[in-house]
Amino acid sequence: MAGAAVRVEGLTVVRGGRTVLDGLDLEVDRGVTGLLGPSGSGKTTLMRSVVGVQRVRAGRVVVLGEEAGSPGLRHRVGYVTQATSVYGDLGVAENLRFFGRVLGLRGDALAARVSAVLDRVDLAGEADRVVDRLSGGQQSRVSLAVALLGEPDLLVLDEPTVGLDPVLRRDLWSLFHRLADAGTVVLVSSHVMDEAERCDRLLLMREGAVIGDGSLAELLARTGAADVEQAFLRLVGSA
Amino acid sequence: MSGPRAGLSPRRVLAVAGRVLTQVRRDRRTLAMLLVLPCLLMTLLWWLWSDVPGGLFDRVGPALLAVFPFFVMFLVTSVTTLRERTGGTLERLLAMPMGRLDFLVGYAVAFALLAAAQSVLAVGVSVGLLDLDVRGPLWLLTVVAVADAVLGTALGLCVSAFARTEFQAVQFMPAVVVPQILLCGLLVPRDEMPPVLATVGDLLPLSFAVDAMSGLSRSTATGEVWQDVAVVAAFAVALLGVGAATLRRRTP
Numbered sequence: 001m002a003g004a005a006v007r008v009e010g011l012t013v014v015r016g017g018r019t020v021l022d023g024l025d026l027e028v029d030r031g032v033t034g035l036l037g038p039s040g041s042g043k044t045t046l047m048r049s050v051v052g053v054q055r056v057r058a059g060r061v062v063v064l065g066e067e068a069g070s071p072g073l074r075h076r077v078g079y080v081t082q083a084t085s086v087y088g089d090l091g092v093a094e095n096l097r098f099f100g101r102v103l104g105l106r107g108d109a110l111a112a113r114v115s116a117v118l119d120r121v122d123l124a125g126e127a128d129r130v131v132d133r134l135s136g137g138q139q140s141r142v143s144l145a146v147a148l149l150g151e152p153d154l155l156v157l158d159e160p161t162v163g164l165d166p167v168l169r170r171d172l173w174s175l176f177h178r179l180a181d182a183g184t185v186v187l188v189s190s191h192v193m194d195e196a197e198r199c200d201r202l203l204l205m206r207e208g209a210v211i212g213d214g215s216l217a218e219l220l221a222r223t224g225a226a227d228v229e230q231a232f233l234r235l236v237g238s239a
Numbered sequence: 240m241s242g243p244r245a246g247l248s249p250r251r252v253l254a255v256a257g258r259v260l261t262q263v264r265r266d267r268r269t270l271a272m273l274l275v276l277p278c279l280l281m282t283l284l285w286w287l288w289s290d291v292p293g294g295l296f297d298r299v300g301p302a303l304l305a306v307f308p309f310f311v312m313f314l315v316t317s318v319t320t321l322r323e324r325t326g327g328t329l330e331r332l333l334a335m336p337m338g339r340l341d342f343l344v345g346y347a348v349a350f351a352l353l354a355a356a357q358s359v360l361a362v363g364v365s366v367g368l369l370d371l372d373v374r375g376p377l378w379l380l381t382v383v384a385v386a387d388a389v390l391g392t393a394l395g396l397c398v399s400a401f402a403r404t405e406f407q408a409v410q411f412m413p414a415v416v417v418p419q420i421l422l423c424g425l426l427v428p429r430d431e432m433p434p435v436l437a438t439v440g441d442l443l444p445l446s447f448a449v450d451a452m453s454g455l456s457r458s459t460a461t462g463e464v465w466q467d468v469a470v471v472a473a474f475a476v477a478l479l480g481v482g483a484a485t486l487r488r489r490t491p
Contacts, residue, residue, distance in 0.1 A: 015491055053330055055489040069488065074336045085327030089262050101254035102335050130265075146331070 003065075004029050005154060005185040006050055010059035013045050020045045021208045023059065028187055032173075032180045034199030035189040036228070042208040043189040044082065047156050050187065051079045064153055064185075075103065078147030078155045082162075084139045085146075088132040092123060092142050095131060099146045117145040120175060122168075137164045144172075154185045161190065173198045196228040204232055211235045247340045255345020256352075259319070263353065273315070273353060277307040277361040285369040297372045300365055301452035302425045304380060307361060308354040308388035309445055313416055316350060316395030317408040324399065329486070339486040343396060343479050347389050354388025355381055375455035379464060383455070386471040387448040393478035400485030419445035424453075444474035 004027035011024040020042045028050075035043050048054035049061050052069015061068035064076060086095045096114045100106075105113055118124045121141040126134060131142055144160060157176075161169045173195075180186050180200070188199070196202055196216050204212035204219070212219050212235045216228065225231035263270055284303065288295045323329040332342060358381045365371040373380065398415060402408040422432070422440035429440045440446050451467035454460075 051334055053334055053489055055491050069334075071336070074334065077334070079331065079334050081327050081330065083327035085331045087258070087262065087328060088326075089265055090258070094258075094261065098254060098258045099331075099335070102251055102332060102337050104250070104336065106250070150335075 003027075003062075005064060006187070007062040008046070008049070008059070009061075011046070011049055011056060011061060012058040013042075013049060013054060014057045015045065019208065021049070024208065024210065026203060026210050026213070028185065028203075029201070030180065030183070030185055031200035032176050032186045032188060032198070033201045033203060034196060035187060035203050035205060036193060036196055036232075037189075037191065037205030039191050041205040043191075043205055044158055045208075046205070047079075047158050047187065047189060050154075051077060051156055053079075075150055076153045078150060078152035080140075080143050080147045080155075080157045080160055082158050084131070084143050086131055086139070086142050088139075089130065091128050091130055092134070092145075093118070093127040095142060096145060096149060100149050103150045105149070113149060117148045120148060121145045122171065137168060140164070141172075148179075152184065155179060155187070157186070157188045159189055159191065161192075161195065193228045193232065202228070204228075204235060206232075206236060247338065247344060251337055251341035252345045252348060255342055256348040259346060259349035260352065262319075263349075269315075273311060274357055274360055277304075277311075277357055278364040280307070281361055281365045281369060281371075285365075285371075294372075296369070297456065298453075299425060300369075300371045301373070301380075301456040302423065302449045304358070304361055304365065305383060305387055305445070305448040305452040306420055306423075306425065308357060308384045309391040309448065310412075310416055310420070311357070312350045312354060312388040312391035313395040313398075314409070314412060316346060316392045317399045317402065317411060318405055320346065320396055320399040321402055321405060321408045330490070333486065333488045339483045340479075342486065343393075343482050346396065347392050347475075347479065350392040351385050351389050354385050357388075358384030371456070373456045374459050375461060375464065376459075379455055379461060380452065383448060383451045383464070383468055383471070386468050386475065387445075390444055390448065390471055390475040390478070393475045393482055396482035397478055397485060400482070416445075419443045422446065423449040425449065444471055447471050447474075 006028035008024055008026045011021050013021040037043055045054060049056055050063060050068055063073055066072050093114055096117065097110060100110045100113055118127055121144050123138065123141055123145065126138060131139055140160060147155060161172055176186050176188060201215055202212065202219060203210050212231065219231045223231040223234040225234055281300065281303065285296050362377055362380045366373055366377060394415060398411040399408055402411060422436060422443055423446045424440065429437045432440060447467040447470040451464045454464045
């Protein structure tokens with residue numbers, strides 16, 4: 001497969017009469033890419049466009065060599081939204097078995113896959129609990145587990161670490177890196193700037209535009225800043 | 240515009256139906272109400288008219304056996320699918336290899352099974368305990384009820400696309416369901432209505448279901464009943480088609 005894993009060209013999205021993204025161009029490569037920016041900067045809209053559930057006004061998004069959202073990608077892209085997007089009145093394993101069946105798994109393969117993803121997100125002990133009774137952090141890990149079911153080539157995660165305790169956050173980031181090492185392209189958004197140091201590459205977003213693009217070290221060197229927060233401010237000032 | 244595949248996969252349909260039924264089974268109160276309320280309401284009706292001569296229960300009872308599944312499945316479906324839309328699960332499913340028809344037919348299958356159980360109980364109580372006079376075959380009453388429930392499910396799916404909140408979804412009931420109940424001939428026989436209303440009533444899907452039930456109670460001939468059932472089924476399929484069009488993969 002030639003070129004970047006995700007290529008965005010001239011992407012323009014209008015939501016509710018407001019232009020959220022205006023002619024955005026960017027590329028995402030292998031590794032863990034962090035999409036950082038304040039809320040309202042267009043991170044979610046960009047991610048929805050990459051997954052192919054966002055109606056776009058203009059431009060194109062090419063994912064793993066195909067148009068975003070094309071049927072061939074539906075087995076290959078895992079997406080975790082900010083909403084939990086699982087059935088709260090069902091058990092953890094019940095949710096996973098249902099989504100696994102939708103992905104075409106069954107029998108022993110389904111059971112094996114469900115227990116593998118439960119281990120990965122550290123929820124093996126909660127398999128039989130009803131999702132509504134879990135904590136917010138556990139619920140978002142159920143959602144992540146669903147996204148991992150299909151062993152996706154691209155994983156798009158919208159603020160997956162919000163509200164998690166630091167230990168869990170560290171564990172999740174190390175999971176993202178393990179997945180990336182195994183070849184999965186990981187795109188993670190966050191509005192918490194200090195998560196920057198956990199990413200291989202950063203895309204800093206503000207008001208629908210990418211104002212900084214590179215590794216943390218590169219961005220700090222380019223702006224002469226001491227941390228991401230400061231780099232962000234300098235980039236805003238120079239824009 | 241790349242929409243979801245329109246194809247139908249039996250495995251995905253069964254996955255959706257099984258999941259919906261598990262959710263209903265988990266919600267014991269809803270399950271109990273689905274199964275017991277129609278029986279209780281039929282009993283109340285029988286009691287209401289027990290001292291009034293004229294066989295009103297025998298005239299209205301069959302019509303109500305058609306109204307219940309329609310009404311209840313409409314309500315349950317519009318709220319549950321609205322939840323799928325607002326909770327993000329629908330978006331997730333459509334981003335997976337899930338066809339729109341898989342989703343819709345899965346729902347229809349689940350609620351058709353529930354309607355069958357509901358109808359067996361309601362017909363059993365009405366005919367067995369309350370002496371409702373039915374001349375046609377009893378199993379055909381359940382067939383009509385199932386067709387009718389699928390109709391309610393299909394209408395609920397359509398309506399959930401136009402509701403943003405559960406309040407709005409519930410408000411669609413007086414808008415979409417109550418007029419059909421008023422005009423189906425339950426309150427005033429359709430041939431005694433003002434001509435315009437009678438014409439509208441003749442065309443509404445619930446009227447065909449009510450006619451089928453009434454026909455079964457009056458006569459052993461089933462030819463017209465099957466015609467009415469076919470019309471109800473056709474309405475249900477058409478509405479499922481409209482419902483499929485409202486399931487958009489890409490949203491603004």
